[in-house]
Amino acid sequence: MAEKNASKVSARAPSKPTAACTILTTPQRKGRTTMEMQVLWHTAMRKAVVLGTAGAMALGGMVAMAGTAEAATTLGAAATQQGRYFGTAVANNRLSETDYVNTLNTEFNSVTPENEMKWDALEPSRGSFNFANADKIVNHAKARNMQVRGHTLVWHSQLPGWVGSLSADELRKAMTTHITEVMTHWKGQIAAWDVVNEAYQDGSSGARRSSPFQDKLGAGYIEEAFKIARSVDPAAKLCYNDYNTDGVNAKSTAVYNMVKDFKSRGVPIDCVGFQGHFNSNSPVTADFQQNLERFAALGVDIQLTELDIEGSGSEQAANYEKVVKGCLAVSRCTGITVWGVTDKYSWRSSGTPLLFDGSYQKKPAYTAVLNVLNGGTTTPPTTPPTTPPTTPPTTPPTTPPPGGSGSCTATFKTDSSWSGGYNGTVTVKAGSSAITRWTVPLTMASGTSITSLWNATHTTSGSTVTVKNSNWNGSLAAGASTTFSFTVNGGNTAPTVGTCSTS
Numbered sequence: 001m002a003e004k005n006a007s008k009v010s011a012r013a014p015s016k017p018t019a020a021c022t023i024l025t026t027p028q029r030k031g032r033t034t035m036e037m038q039v040l041w042h043t044a045m046r047k048a049v050v051l052g053t054a055g056a057m058a059l060g061g062m063v064a065m066a067g068t069a070e071a072a073t074t075l076g077a078a079a080t081q082q083g084r085y086f087g088t089a090v091a092n093n094r095l096s097e098t099d100y101v102n103t104l105n106t107e108f109n110s111v112t113p114e115n116e117m118k119w120d121a122l123e124p125s126r127g128s129f130n131f132a133n134a135d136k137i138v139n140h141a142k143a144r145n146m147q148v149r150g151h152t153l154v155w156h157s158q159l160p161g162w163v164g165s166l167s168a169d170e171l172r173k174a175m176t177t178h179i180t181e182v183m184t185h186w187k188g189q190i191a192a193w194d195v196v197n198e199a200y201q202d203g204s205s206g207a208r209r210s211s212p213f214q215d216k217l218g219a220g221y222i223e224e225a226f227k228i229a230r231s232v233d234p235a236a237k238l239c240y241n242d243y244n245t246d247g248v249n250a251k252s253t254a255v256y257n258m259v260k261d262f263k264s265r266g267v268p269i270d271c272v273g274f275q276g277h278f279n280s281n282s283p284v285t286a287d288f289q290q291n292l293e294r295f296a297a298l299g300v301d302i303q304l305t306e307l308d309i310e311g312s313g314s315e316q317a318a319n320y321e322k323v324v325k326g327c328l329a330v331s332r333c334t335g336i337t338v339w340g341v342t343d344k345y346s347w348r349s350s351g352t353p354l355l356f357d358g359s360y361q362k363k364p365a366y367t368a369v370l371n372v373l374n375g376g377t378t379t380p381p382t383t384p385p386t387t388p389p390t391t392p393p394t395t396p397p398t399t400p401p402p403g404g405s406g407s408c409t410a411t412f413k414t415d416s417s418w419s420g421g422y423n424g425t426v427t428v429k430a431g432s433s434a435i436t437r438w439t440v441p442l443t444m445a446s447g448t449s450i451t452s453l454w455n456a457t458h459t460t461s462g463s464t465v466t467v468k469n470s471n472w473n474g475s476l477a478a479g480a481s482t483t484f485s486f487t488v489n490g491g492n493t494a495p496t497v498g499t500c501s502t503s
């Protein structure tokens with residue numbers, strides 16, 4: 001368990017869903033909340049600017065607006081401009097405190113009930129549900145156009161005693177009833193559910209944690225839970241959530257393998273939650289972003305679900321900056337939730353791990369996060385990012401740099417595949433001279449199409465996809481190489497890779 005480790009939307013935002021309605025397709029609009037529309041609007045803007053497509057041309061004034069947008073002044077508004085949400089855990093019994101509520105309402109546009117949706121709170125005795133406290137949080141959020149993360153349906157902790165004493169058959173029935181009743185109660189109101197929480201052990205075993213569910217129902221309980229959840233509220237994103245999985249390690253690899261298996265067998269899973277409880281024993285590791293990237297490549301969204309980083313001052317700020325940048329660098333990282341509004345009520349209060357101090361004053365960490373969300377940096381990057389920046393450049397280059405006189409080669413490999421799709425990577429290698437930009441044409445196999453591509457930009461015309469370097473990986477020394485990757489739907493036949501060119 002984690003003990004040992006562990007809106008208000010922009011004042012400008014209300015007009016944007018309307019704009020989104022005009023540029024998003026009907027399927028994109030269908031069933032979206034206003035906030036999701038805002039996020040989609042900004043995502044569409046980002047894509048349009050980055051790709052420079054005809055769609056971007058059509059957006060005309062909007063693109064200009066994005067390029068000159070003023071820096072947002074709240075976390076929620078700044079995240080929305082990045083196509084993300086910025087949330088916090090909320091405790092119902094703090095909603096009567098003015099400073100708490102003002103900070104919540106001003107800064108955040110997503111909430112997660114900290115304890116009120118856990119099994120012991122919702123179903124303390126079998127079949128007897130108490131939704132009142134969680135309802136207060138959900139209603140508070142809905143009234144302010146904030147989204148809600150549901151936390152959590154199946155977890156070994158905060159589990160009432162009666163659950164653990166059931167036989168396997170009765171436990172299966174109880175789990176089914178619990179998921180069904182809870183999700184039905186808030187059907188259509190929860191953006192994402194942590195369907196299963198913390199199912200893996202710490203350490204190097206990569207094994208499942210012992211729990212009534214694991215021990216009595218067997219390893220399949222997780223996919224059972226996800227399948228039930230999907231059938232109850234098909235609109236909710238279904239997440240697996242865990243801690244100490246933030247870097248590449250045995251535990252995160254075990255979760256990765258589970259998600260990969262689920263995706264390959266069609267078990268419904270949409271997202272992976274990385275709790276992000278950091279301190280000196282569990283520091284932010286250098287491979288944080290890389291770890292998010294490998295999960296995203298499986299075709300799931302990433303959410304930072306319980307972020308808190310112990311410390312203070314510039315050191316804490318730098319760690320927050322690293323984590324938020326890591327999320328922004330991964331296009332499928334859709335949002336960040338910090339685990340509380342203020343240090344005063346943090347579960348790790350003595351470690352002062354949050355963005356507002358005990359008097360609700362903004363900490364250096366707050367400023368660092370806001371700056372990063374606004375596209376700025378407080379410390380220059382020392383190494384080039386391994387994925388393209390997700391923010392558009394403020395002024396797009398007018399003339400492309402010369403490609404250099406060198407040549408390049410491109411080779412494809414399949415990273416993983418499943419029924420109806422695959423992930424692939426192309427390695428671009430400079431010849432005996434340095435190059436400054438490259439282009440690789442791909443011809444997609446009949447019926448297949450790229451659903452997302454990272455580490456490069458691409459345009460599609462029929463079955464031909466033209467892939468060009470990002471602004472940070474065009475320059476390659478003689479013999480050096482870089483890669484771009486993509487997800488394909490519609491079949492498993494690899495694309496034909498055309499001739500790499502440098503002009």
Ligand code: G3I
Binds near residue numbers: 003114115243275
């Ligand atoms: O509300 C009662 C209060 O009436 C009572 O007097 C008091 C005495 O102990 O307990 C209060 O309940 C506490 C509750 O937090 C509300 O403050 C519980 O004891 C305490 O165990 C509980 O801790 C929560 C913890 O999960 C339980 O595992 C933390 O608030 C909550 O932040 C924490 O959240 C977890 C995530 O759900 C999962 N990931 C790890 C994260 C941190 O542990």
